[in-house]
Amino acid sequence: EVQLVETGGGLIQSGGSLRLSCAISGFTVSSNYMSWVRQAPGKGLEWVSVIHSDGGTYYADSVKGRFTVSRDSSRNTLYFQMNSLRAEDTAVYYCARADNWNYGGPFDYWGQGTLVTVSS
């Protein structure tokens, strides 16, 4: 059974840092394209980052230079290091598998999400 479990969210002051984790079971993190998608309270979904199976990374302009996606194959875990946090980064953060990214595949498996609240 596939499971993605995010942890690491919480309340943080503006300018602070936080690291999210996404523990994966049922498939191998390093063989797949993995994304982070966020949702501000009461708002829609926003894609923020992807890490390719070859290790390449891409970011939305809204987080570029502040957030870093990485993975640990030995722990089968995806990470999201968030620095210089702003109030507008307040959101539920989801990790999701981006199936067949290069061929236009969807986000087929999602975690339950973890809430990040940035206080100003």
Added chain:
Amino acid sequence: DIQMTQSPSSLSASVGDRVTITCRTSQSISSYLNWYQQKPGKAPNLLIYDASSLQSGVPSRFSGSGSGTDFTLTISSLQPEDFATYYCQQSYSTPRTFGQGTKVEIK
């Protein structure tokens, strides 16, 4: 970036109704269009991928159509568990982008 426009933003419908949600993109994306359902407090759930392919385990009352810039999600007979918010998403280019959502409420 590819802009996604869903309509309507919300709708009220009754159990058994046929419901149609549309999604328009700012440029052609072939069939690289996906639909998700999201219930309050839950993660999105993939319903349709490649514009018209039904994800495994999703009831057949859900269907998708379209290509290019205009797409449609149809629920043939609305069930109580279908009251939720629906999002379209393009997977044609990076950054991936989502529509603003359509909330389906009980009439």
